[in-house]
Amino acid sequence: MKYDVIIIGAGPGGIFAAYELMQKNANLKVAVFEAGHPLDKRHCPIDGEKVKGCVSCKSCSIMSGFGGAGAFSDGKYNITNDFGGTLFEYIGKKQALELMHYVDEINLQYGGEGTKLYTTAGSRFKTLCIQNDLHLLDASVRHLGTDKNYVVLENLYNELKEKVDFYFDTPVQTVKRLESGYAVVCGDGEYTCEQCVISVGRIGSKWMEQVCEELNIPTKSNRVDIGVRVELPAAVFAHLTDELYESKIVYRTEKYGDRVRTFCMNPKGAVVTENTNGIITVNGHSYEDPALQTENTNFALLVAKHFTAPFEDSNGYGESIARLSNMLGGGVIVQRFGDLIRGRRSTQNRIEEAFITPTLQATPGDLSLVLPKRILDGIIEMIYALDKVAPGTANDDTLLYGVEVKFYNMEVEVNEQLESCYPGLYIIGDGSGITHSLSHASASGVHVARSITQ
Numbered sequence: 001m002k003y004d005v006i007i008i009g010a011g012p013g014g015i016f017a018a019y020e021l022m023q024k025n026a027n028l029k030v031a032v033f034e035a036g037h038p039l040d041k042r043h044c045p046i047d048g049e050k051v052k053g054c055v056s057c058k059s060c061s062i063m064s065g066f067g068g069a070g071a072f073s074d075g076k077y078n079i080t081n082d083f084g085g086t087l088f089e090y091i092g093k094k095q096a097l098e099l100m101h102y103v104d105e106i107n108l109q110y111g112g113e114g115t116k117l118y119t120t121a122g123s124r125f126k127t128l129c130i131q132n133d134l135h136l137l138d139a140s141v142r143h144l145g146t147d148k149n150y151v152v153l154e155n156l157y158n159e160l161k162e163k164v165d166f167y168f169d170t171p172v173q174t175v176k177r178l179e180s181g182y183a184v185v186c187g188d189g190e191y192t193c194e195q196c197v198i199s200v201g202r203i204g205s206k207w208m209e210q211v212c213e214e215l216n217i218p219t220k221s222n223r224v225d226i227g228v229r230v231e232l233p234a235a236v237f238a239h240l241t242d243e244l245y246e247s248k249i250v251y252r253t254e255k256y257g258d259r260v261r262t263f264c265m266n267p268k269g270a271v272v273t274e275n276t277n278g279i280i281t282v283n284g285h286s287y288e289d290p291a292l293q294t295e296n297t298n299f300a301l302l303v304a305k306h307f308t309a310p311f312e313d314s315n316g317y318g319e320s321i322a323r324l325s326n327m328l329g330g331g332v333i334v335q336r337f338g339d340l341i342r343g344r345r346s347t348q349n350r351i352e353e354a355f356i357t358p359t360l361q362a363t364p365g366d367l368s369l370v371l372p373k374r375i376l377d378g379i380i381e382m383i384y385a386l387d388k389v390a391p392g393t394a395n396d397d398t399l400l401y402g403v404e405v406k407f408y409n410m411e412v413e414v415n416e417q418l419e420s421c422y423p424g425l426y427i428i429g430d431g432s433g434i435t436h437s438l439s440h441a442s443a444s445g446v447h448v449a450r451s452i453t454q
């Protein structure tokens with residue numbers, strides 16, 4: 001089968017590339033190959049009752065399938081160049097923001113209308129934060145919520161399926177260069193195309209490394225973010241989350257001068273597990289529908305580590321820490337902040353006696369046996385710093401789930417069209433190491449589609 005364009009991966013990057021290709025030239029023959037299931041077949045078996053922990057499905061429905069890692073995410077589309085990726089370094093700040101706004105318009109058009117756009121502009125919390133040596137980053141954030149995000153994806157799929165060939169449960173094994181174009185090799189044979197867009201996300205990081213090695217595409221190591229997910233009563237952060245929804249706050253520790261930051265804030269949300277290539281880590285999300293909301297807010301506290309020579313495997317370092325927590329806890333570990341600072345493990349009894357009900361059933365344990373001292377010290381310092389702008393953050397019952405690791409793919413060398421050293425072979429989204437968010441990944445898809453059709 002021969003296509004004009006083959007897209008590998010149906011996450012936000014791949015979907016928006018397909019969408020924009022169809023907008024610009026509906027005559028193009030386009031196929032999308034996706035390792036995971038169609039949206040309606042994606043289902044994580046964890047129900048908190050019969051299945052309490054990750055059972056390592058062959059294809060993780062949280063990370064894979066139509067919608068990619070974004071499908072059951074909180075659907076927070078941050079419109080900013082301050083975080084979420086470095087797309088602006090390739091295409092310029094103005095264009096990156098324009099594309100993120102364009103993605104926002106499409107999301108509204110396909111089911112997201114009526115959702116709120118929050119902004120930090122003019123917020124009094126900026127002053128409150130700076131007075132306490134905390135730094136609130138600028139952003140506008142559209143919160144679709146896990147439920148509306150799903151509707152948008154469903155509508156986009158219904159629109160695209162008429163025009164684009166989707167191959168689900170079809171992992172691409174390798175990409176070969178041909179005299180003209182590329183061959184995409186799958187279990188059932190080869191498909192050829194003139195242009196190929198690779199958008200395999202974080203779950204495709206190992207595969208992406210393999211392709212870069214085989215094709216000799218230059219890469220460089222990226223950072224890894226390591227930390228915990230904090231869960232506390234929603235009331236503690238309500239004054240911030242009601243106005244801003246998500247606040248990205250950065251703190252520089254006194255002890256080491258390391259930067260610790262809040263990440264992925266989910267007001268009235270739930271903590272979830274995530275399986276990346278067999279490693280269980282923690283994440284969070286929340287629903288737009290009040291009926292599905294919880295009484296807790298969760299967010300990550302992360303410290304970035306970037307290794308250079310002689311050890312360059314930042315992801316390997318993060319993986320080892322996550323494996324340690326999986327070894328000790330059989331998955332994710334949960335600890336009360338009070339237990340952590342008293343140097344004792346949390347037990348089931350201590351968790352049950354707390355004035356907060358965990359939204360994830362994790363193994364009570366001791367995070368100080370897992371996280372390196374420098375990282376843990378930074379997290380503890382930040383919790384006390386946050387306690388000044390959101391009193392109650394440092395309460396004994398605040399829950400810390402570990403570990404949360406944000407793996408970044410190694411950065412693939414691409415030009416301003418996001419094209420690799422081979423003409424017609426584009427690498428976009430989180431799989432390129434350039435984006436780390438829904439809005440940046442989606443914007444990279446639009447950008448590449450416009451490059452192809454210009």
Ligand SMILES: Cc1cc2nc3c(=O)[nH]c(=O)nc-3n(C[C@H](O)[C@H](O)[C@H](O)COP(=O)(O)OP(=O)(O)OC[C@H]3O[C@@H](n4cnc5c(N)ncnc54)[C@H](O)[C@@H]3O)c2cc1C
Binds near residue numbers: 010014064074199
């Ligand atoms: C629980 C959770 C919550 C999140 N919440 C937010 C949020 O609120 N806001 C935000 O900005 N970001 C959030 N993120 C991150 C966000 O989902 C990602 O940044 C975004 O999905 C990246 O898009 P992508 O298209 O680059 O990759 P992905 O969404 O990861 O999609 C890549 C797709 O490629 C497929 N694939 C991989 N390898 C192959 C192969 N060899 N052959 C075929 N297919 C392949 C995968 O199955 C996957 O479906 C969250 C992530 C998770 C897991």
